Amino acid sequence: MTAQAAAPRPKPGRTRRWLMAVLGLEGALALVLFASDMRLALPRLGLPSSAPALTQPVAPGDQTRRYSPRQLERPASPGQPMPSTGPMPERLAFEREGTVLTLTGSIAPGDAQRLAEALERAEEAPQVVQLNSPGGSVTDALEIGRALREAGAETRMTEGAICLSACPYVFAAGTERRVAEGAMVGVHQHYFGESPAMPLFAAVSDIQRGQAEVMGYLIEMGVDPALMQPAMETPPDEIYLLLPEELERFRLVTPEAEEA
Template sequence: MTTSAQKAIRWILGLQVGLALLLFAGDLGARIPQLLSPSVAPTLERLVSPGDQTRRYAPRRMTTGPDTGPMPRRLTFQPFGDVLTMEGGIAAGDAARFEDFLDREGPFTRIRLNSPGGSVGDALDIGRRIRDAGIITEMQPDTFCLSACPYILAGGTERRVHITASVGVHQHYFGENIVLPAFTAVEDIQRGQGEVMTYLNDMGIDPLLMRHALVTPPDEIYVLLPEELETYRLATEIGAS
């Protein structure tokens, strides 16, 4: 290998290291304010009212209900007749697990949700499968559907939400890129947001729902009021019993 070729390789490697360091520094700079000054918003236990709808988002501290254990880290499937309860975080690969479970244990007419969210891509795939299967989605009293979970809720042919349930949205991560230039990471985020908005439109949900998500940081959640759930068509029915 010639000296000039060796210099070129060293230059390319140095450029890649430099880009990685710049991206790392930018990511660290964006995270330092959150570390030094985490959200001071109230917790989800405090009821929301118009103009007071931002709550602290701490999914690892959430439980499945009063006096119960922590939320499972990935979705669990609990069938009871033709009703399926889906509970826990949405992890990568859960859409495939749901597909297999539905093929093996279905059909179901209703799916009840209780989830702090997680993988956006898996939530979109699950929502599409629910719509294709003609299943109703529901939220029971005092349950949660946050972050990516509302996209699963949106998949229901009917979407029934109890008035004491909490449905909330915020900014999402669509994967972090530490190899490619920053503009490519921005493109990934924009592409992800575009996919979400297309999905909502396909499901008959008003994509303007995303305006609340885009201005709410990842460590907080914007909890939608019942009238907002109906305005954006995320809920077709708000129940009190």
């Protein structure tokens, strides 16, 4: 019997071409991912929004303002200058006075668990939750909202308070929801934890799942999911401030009882 012929060895030139093609494909994918990441990061790095400052009063059709959670100012009385709120806590601060719980500061990852533990330690659930927050973690905001709804708490905003970015999702959880004149409620696009190492198609899928979760949450809380339209149209370095009539139309506030 004759020995089986050895398999032909690939030519060095062909191997190099295959390697170059693979490296080229990986480089192109890296460029796509880098461009995608830079598109998300540029508003925070080097191309500030050209929208008016948050201190400027809004009017119908003129409601988009520059947004930076570290440079926030709030309105005082209508028609008066808007003084600074001062630095916000980098994660939620809990202040309890009787049956009123005040949540102040950014919503950081892990704040939902902190709040759940605080509610578990409390002798009774809060009846009213007051909010003053520039937003933050969407995931934690939804978890906090569900905890507040389970507790049966109302949500309120006092004059001069802010509730921006992910904060309105916490506010939406109130069994009754009130916004005082001079408070600011605003929405914009969110991140859902996509990683720079995640393939582009997976990152898009992750964002879509996140948006679907938020819409389902709003429906669960009795809020019109159409609220997502101005949110999705507003980039992360800007904020869309909702007018009182929009708060009512999106059912984000509880309608005032008609007088007898």
